[in-house]
């Protein structure tokens with residue numbers, strides 16, 4: 001039978017262990033806070049030479065620019081798009097500059113086709129090291145004017161497709177303990193906006209999926225996973241995806257051109273930044289506004305009169 005003094009010593013020992021663990025946790029927390037702030041200014045862009053970068057929706061807009069710019073940086077680019085001709089144009093453009101690109105016509109909502117083409121890519125090109133889930137659609141009108149088919153398709157393209165892409169490419173990344181998953185969410189994945197109810201839902205989901213998968217890999221490998229994540233939240237990029245946007249002070253928040261949006265995304269990926277808004281300050285603005293009561297934040301939103309008009 002344990003002596004009362006043994007029990008007392010065990011309690012003291014456990015309390016001391018807990019105190020050490022609390023001090024260690026607080027110290028590590030503040031160390032990482034400072035490191036995080038410093039990283040904004042000091043993080044270096046790692047080289048993507050030799051990487052195999054797969055971009056979905058590479059036929060147009062930011063996807064095309066991402067493919068071109070990654071190829072310019074020395075990566076081998078794999079272009080996927082549902083639109084055969086536009087995708088081919090991107091591949092031709094890259095090849096005409098003497099850079100490496102492969103094109104595949106894929107509807108990313110078609111799980112079987114994604115898995116089948118994923119295997120083809122592995123044989124033709126090699127293991128994808130940077131996956132950019134970029135393809136997306138954005139119908140913009142009142143919730144009750146969205147058809148059932150439209151709502152399903154928004155989620156199929158903007159959200160569910162990410163799972164099929166993970167199924168195709170994540171196992172190899174895990175086996176090699178090397179990879180980077182970039183996903184295009186949207187400012188509509190941080191703020192609820194009128195005329196974009198299903199779109200907002202699909203883009204909020206992208207944020208959650210990226211965060212949860214990153215956390216799952218971190219915890220299941222006890223912090224050893226080298227697979228990185230970058231989630232991108234653009235406000236307004238001039239690609240034609242958003243048919244129109246209304247904002248009171250247009251000059252203060254102009255639409256960004258797809259070339260510079262792609263350059264910001266690539267830079268964030270190369271620096272290992274986890275969340276990027278375009279423009280960058282919106283990330284902090286959103287965090288600050290979320291501290292205040294929702295009604296108060298709405299006063300600002302009403303003042304800015306920023307919204308996406310209906311396309312109907």
Ligand SMILES: NC(=O)c1ccc[n+]([C@@H]2O[C@H](COP(=O)([O-])OP(=O)(O)OC[C@H]3O[C@@H](n4cnc5c(N)ncnc54)[C@H](O)[C@@H]3O)[C@@H](O)[C@H]2O)c1
Nearest residue numbers: 057059060061062082107108135136186234236237239241
């Ligand atoms: N443009 C913006 O203002 C803006 C703002 C925030 C977020 N985003 C997001 O950024 C991403 C890229 O936007 P963009 O403006 O460059 O779009 P875009 O319309 O210019 O290009 C999208 C590309 O995706 C392809 N695509 C569509 N459905 C597909 C499918 N089922 N399978 C394969 N490819 C498919 C299209 O053919 C097209 O080439 C999207 O996810 C979009 O939601 C855009």
